Amino acid sequence: MPGEKVTGKKVKLSALCELCNGRKAVMKRPKNLQKLCKECFYNVFETEIHNTITNANLFRPGDKVAIGASGGKDSTVLASVLKTLNERYDYQLELVLLSIDEGIKGYRDDSLATVKRNQAQYGMPLEIISYKDLYNWSMDEIVSCAGIRSSCTYCGVLRRQALDRGAAKLGINHVVTGHNADDMAETVLMNLLRGDTARLEKSCTILTQSAGSPIKRSKPFKYSYQKEIVLYAHYKKLDYFSTECSYAPEAFRGTARELLKSLEAIRPSCIMDIIYSGEHLALAPKKKRPTQQYKNKKKSQINDEKEVNSDGSISLGGREFKDGNRCENCGYLTSNKICKACVLLAGLEMNRAKVSVDNNTAVDGAAKLTKTLEQLSF
Numbered sequence: 001m002p003g004e005k006v007t008g009k010k011v012k013l014s015a016l017c018e019l020c021n022g023r024k025a026v027m028k029r030p031k032n033l034q035k036l037c038k039e040c041f042y043n044v045f046e047t048e049i050h051n052t053i054t055n056a057n058l059f060r061p062g063d064k065v066a067i068g069a070s071g072g073k074d075s076t077v078l079a080s081v082l083k084t085l086n087e088r089y090d091y092q093l094e095l096v097l098l099s100i101d102e103g104i105k106g107y108r109d110d111s112l113a114t115v116k117r118n119q120a121q122y123g124m125p126l127e128i129i130s131y132k133d134l135y136n137w138s139m140d141e142i143v144s145c146a147g148i149r150s151s152c153t154y155c156g157v158l159r160r161q162a163l164d165r166g167a168a169k170l171g172i173n174h175v176v177t178g179h180n181a182d183d184m185a186e187t188v189l190m191n192l193l194r195g196d197t198a199r200l201e202k203s204c205t206i207l208t209q210s211a212g213s214p215i216k217r218s219k220p221f222k223y224s225y226q227k228e229i230v231l232y233a234h235y236k237k238l239d240y241f242s243t244e245c246s247y248a249p250e251a252f253r254g255t256a257r258e259l260l261k262s263l264e265a266i267r268p269s270c271i272m273d274i275i276y277s278g279e280h281l282a283l284a285p286k287k288k289r290p291t292q293q294y295k296n297k298k299k300s301q302i303n304d305e306k307e308v309n310s311d312g313s314i315s316l317g318g319r320e321f322k323d324g325n326r327c328e329n330c331g332y333l334t335s336n337k338i339c340k341a342c343v344l345l346a347g348l349e350m351n352r353a354k355v356s357v358d359n360n361t362a363v364d365g366a367a368k369l370t371k372t373l374e375q376l377s378f
């Protein structure tokens, strides 16, 4: 989340660091309000991330790992800390920066300029994959066609696949992202408030892998507070981009974020406590909450039809998913008949064609795009 302030609480100049008892404390640590000097803060912050990595066995010597690099503070700090830990503890990782250019003028073009500087600062190779090249749509075009309200849905689905494709192109099967403890706790709250128990169960997993996909995802900042990431970037004078995305943030996540901030102000440990609760929830076997429409249908009808899920994917109906299943449209690995990205793109193409026919303008352009989509193979 770009644009945040440096929020470590100030301490009296006379106070000594509670860890080394030698240097002056310069901050109260957001996670536990401990008074710390800069050096001890760097040390506890980095050591906690090292412990997270080793406890979850995230890496093996020789692994090639792509860092999802947006140029924002989380992924910039992630690149910096991984470089430091890789050298300090001899992880023997080959680290690569992987950026997705969603095509958002005045936002992503500027943040990618930051990633290009990071490439030189951290001495890591950089690969940039653009939505326009992959999908023939930029986010600016998507928003002008589908509106701003669902922009996060499109962007999330397309980015997930773009990161996978970028990693596959580089021969890498592990992508790390800068999702932090606040993101995790927000997700737990959101899923709890929505009664989304399927997602709730998975919301605190550090290492994930979509069914059928060879690409793993992990979150080494799972236990790192956002405020501490900002402090680290600030004290280390890291070069990062801090502007909010031009398009609307996911509305409900924004509400969960505000709630979390209010809770954190009263009780800083609540972020860790929510993650702890998320990790230890034992849910009873699920009962489906059928809709009336679903209840009215015959069983045979339900098994035969393709159901469009809320996230835009299409279920395989009564058939079982087989590992290695491929999207019938683009051939990319997916757990569904048609991958989520293709479903969303097909909807966009229909909208664009409809708008064009209705207005009797640019029909050629829409037809050409539809044809391109039909021929898409990655």
Ligand SMILES: Nc1ncnc2c1ncn2[C@@H]1O[C@H](COP(=O)(O)OP(=O)(O)OP(=O)(O)O)[C@@H](O)[C@H]1O
Pocket: 001, 002, 067, 068, 069, 070, 071, 072, 073, 074, 075, 076, 098, 099, 100, 101, 102, 176, 177, 178, 179
């Ligand atoms: N365009 C992108 N290219 C590559 N990775 C990305 C991109 N956008 C997001 N990510 C990855 O997903 C993580 C979470 O992104 P999100 O936009 O939700 O949060 P953020 O707090 O703004 O992250 P950051 O501060 O790193 O921009 C990022 O830290 C990064 O690792």
